[in-house]
Structure formats: C-alpha cells, structure tokens
Amino acid sequence: DTGVSQDPRHKITKRGQNVTFRCDPISEHNRLYWYRQTLGQGPEFLTYFQNEAQLEKSRLLSDRFSAERPKGSFSTLEIQRTEQGDSAMYLCASSPDRGADTQYFGPGTRLTVL
Amino acid sequence: SQKIEQNSEALNIQEGKTATLTCNYTNYSPAYLQWYRQDPGRGPVFLLLIRENEKEKRKERLKVTFDTTLKQSLFHITASQPADSATYLCAPPDSSASKIIFGSGTRLSIRP
Numbered sequence A: 001d002t003g004v005s006q007d008p009r010h011k012i013t014k015r016g017q018n019v020t021f022r023c024d025p026i027s028e029h030n031r032l033y034w035y036r037q038t039l040g041q042g043p044e045f046l047t048y049f050q051n052e053a054q055l056e057k058s059r060l061l062s063d064r065f066s067a068e069r070p071k072g073s074f075s076t077l078e079i080q081r082t083e084q085g086d087s088a089m090y091l092c093a094s095s096p097d098r099g100a101d102t103q104y105f106g107p108g109t110r111l112t113v114l
Numbered sequence B: 001s002q003k004i005e006q007n008s009e010a011l012n013i014q015e016g017k018t019a020t021l022t023c024n025y026t027n028y029s030p031a032y033l034q035w036y037r038q039d040p041g042r043g044p045v046f047l048l049l050i051r052e053n054e055k056e057k058r059k060e061r062l063k064v065t066f067d068t069t070l071k072q073s074l075f076h077i078t079a080s081q082p083a084d085s086a087t088y089l090c091a092p093p094d095s096s097a098s099k100i101i102f103g104s105g106t107r108l109s110i111r112p
Helices: none
Strands: A005-007 A010-013 A019-024 A031-037 A044-050 A053-057 A065-068 A075-079 A088-095 A109-113 B003-006 B011-014 B019-026 B032-038 B045-051 B056-059 B062-067 B072-077 B086-091 B106-111
Touching: A005 A088, A010 A019, A019 A088, A019 A109, A031 A075, A044 A065, A053 A065, A075 A088, B003 B086, B011 B019, B019 B032, B019 B086, B019 B106, B032 B062, B032 B072, B045 B056, B045 B062, B072 B086
Parallel strands: A010 A109, B011 B106
Antiparallel strands: A005 A019, A019 A075, A031 A044, A031 A088, A044 A053, A065 A075, A088 A109, B003 B019, B019 B072, B032 B045, B032 B086, B056 B062, B062 B072, B086 B106
16 A cells, blocks of 8 residues: 555653654655644644645644654654643545645544653 | 635534535635545545535535525535545635635535
C-alpha cells in the first residue's frame, strides 16, 4: 500500500519533554500538510510544504512547534517542551499538486502529555 | 475571516432513511467544497468535491449540493446503513485557495 504513513501511532510523554513525529506522504505528492485535531473538532491547520519549502505556518502555532521536509519527501514535526494542552491527534496529509486539492490523510499520531 | 459551520449535534437516524448534513460558510465564496468521512481514531477520507458551477454531485448513495446564494452545502446519504456511521467533515478552500479548512464535523449514527 502506498498511502500516507505516520510514525509513531501513539506517543505518551511527560510535560516538558520534546517529541518528534514522522510523516511519509504518497510518493510524488508535492504538497504535505500537518494538522492537529482535538476531540469533537475538525482538523486544524498547522503548516504545509510544497516540496521542501515550508510555505505557510498557522499564526496560532507556538514557537515550540517546528516542521521540516528536508528532501521534499518525508516530513518531521517536532514539539519542544510539551504541555498538557498539546495532547491531540496530529494528522499528516499529502496532495499531488495545487494548494487546495483533495488531500490524502495518514492514520495520525495520538499524543498524550502527562 | 471565513467561517465554516456544521451541525454541532450528532445526527441519529433509522437505517434505510436519508441522512442530510448541513455546511454553512460565511464571509467569503469558495470556488468549491469537499466532503470527507472520518472514523474514530483514523484520518479523514475524501468523498466528494463539488464546484460552484455545479448544483449537485452524486456518487453511489451520496449526493452533495452547493448553493452559492445561501452559502450552504448539503450532504445526503440515501438508504443509510449502520456502516455509514461516522463523522462527516465539510472542507472548502480558504480565501487564498492555498489550503482547505475543515468544519467541526457532524457525527452521524445509523441505528438498525
């Protein structure tokens, strides 16, 4: 299967620790998106990449969050000094071309900050 | 700024009936709109895309309408089945069309 994959699927960490998530998009998809989703809400946009360039970052995103896509393929999302409010599902999606094309989502990484 | 609103309450209907979900948007006019399905603990899955020049789009038991005057899209599932139970998300592009934005979703439950 060549769908979007995310690793890990679940992460439990203590407050103050750093965590890093990985996303592997569908091959040849140029765009890669990161979202955060909490219970009862739709996915909230965090950031997106066109190939290796990070084109937009949500103004709501804390400086503790950083994302990279160094070779235009997989991407990582790092959260530094985690807080309990960071507990959420982190979703990655990819799309083939233009900005608002249909997106293909991965299974998500569930983060729990204790 | 643009706003997307979906029925916040869960929708419970009897198997075999038609489910109708509503998505309203304000403060802008998207050129198209997408609908996604999301099952618990999983990522959303694309269902349908409808453009502003299309009044209606169908796919099997699914039908979507797009009323640019009312600023509303309706999502219908006919002959509903328990397997249709999920959360359905409305997702138009943002005003710059650089990304899509999601409504909060409507949870649909189909009882046998």
